[in-house]
Amino acid sequence: MCDKSECIPVLFVHIREISWYDWTVHNALLLLIVIVVALAFDFTNGFHDTANAVAPTIATGALKPRTAVVLSSVLNLVGAFLSLKVAATIASALVAQNLVTLPVIFAGLIGAICWNVTTWYFAIPSSSSHALIGGVIGAMLVLAGGHSVLWSGLVSKVIIPSGLAPLIALVAAGVAVIAARRLTKKVDAETSSMGFRVGQIGSSSLLSLAHGTNDAQKTMGVVTLALIANGTLGANASTPWWVVVSCAIAIGLGTMFGGWRIIRTMGKGFTTLTPQQGFAAQIASSAVILTSSHMGIPLSTTHVATGSIVGVGAATPQQPVRWKLVGNVALAWVITLPCAGLAGAIAYFLSHAIGGTFGVLVLALVAATYLAIIFKLSRRSVVNASNVNDALGESLEDASREPVLAA
């Protein structure tokens, strides 16, 4: 037993130890939640963007749907290991890095996931990268106001390139398909079809690798940033191996899950693709993505792939483009940043209002419920490997009735 004068300091130390313990546990839990949510985003990124590489391959019959998706999944997984530099553009060029906290990253990821899953439900090929950037910026705006966002970086690295990328891809693919058509005019249909289908397997593989490298890197960057923000890693630390492995597996699994709805929109929605068009579109996409990436301007794979498909359709009078659908998709691109930003801002506001790790947990449950509802709704009109090449559903046909009939 101790007397009063001895017990009070002992009790004080004990309370301090408990608070330190609680703080550590709460932070560890918060970090764990952020990492799980980041991997969930990586998974949605995989299935949302599967279409970018495989939609023309599936639509032209170069590969069976399931084979194309599995091949793309493996190459996305491999691609994630090809590059080990942390892609921290989101942290370093778009928001004030010193202000980033775990709840901000969490809210940004929640905003991005919600937007990705919503656009997947509506079969709209929108940019997962823009959703992530929008989500993080939205949360940062609520946390620290407009000065925390590097607006010049946002305009010069995201908005301007995202406007130009589809146009460049459209021109490249359009010119390429016209040249291919003229050069293979005397080639018999069977040789031409077989040759371009074989070519599509190579071009699709290259696109999948590039996608795995680019997009898995973004999540690796986000998880590393979370580890730095938590103090687990020092500033400028390299990405731990387990982050690389887990992100690679998450994007690979997501790709294997197959975003069939978006694959159908890209493969069958914009125009009716021939093997020659599919090859030209995929080669043009690869050229634009690899060139821009090499020159330090990473573009949205979705925007480039869509621009290429529309380009080959526009250059082929016999198979007109469904411009109304293109317009709807372009509108979705424009609203991706603000909508994901709004979702990120609301997520941060709510989790902050509830407070602490509990707030983050509550929000994670709310987001999980929303995702479950979307998934349930999607079961009403299932699109999978067996019907991905079937006629489009009413919603897409409504968006593009005239050109379909014209074709």
Added chain:
Amino acid sequence: MAAGGASSTPFIDWSLLARIAIISIVAGVGLVVAFSIGLSALSFSRNKERGGIARAGAWALTLLMGAVIVGALIWGLVLIVRKS
């Protein structure tokens, strides 16, 4: 368009974007052209009505274009890895 204040760093590097556009279009179109020429040459070389020299030339062109395509794929892989 220049950055605000005294900074001379361009806000948007239009020349870089123009270079990306030109290289992308040239590379994309060039590869599809090479593939199409290779395919045409392959089809030509299979036609037994043509003369032996013409067919041999077409085979050579097919192989050349095949090498260009394979080289481009390898270069693409190098670019993917090197940007790390």
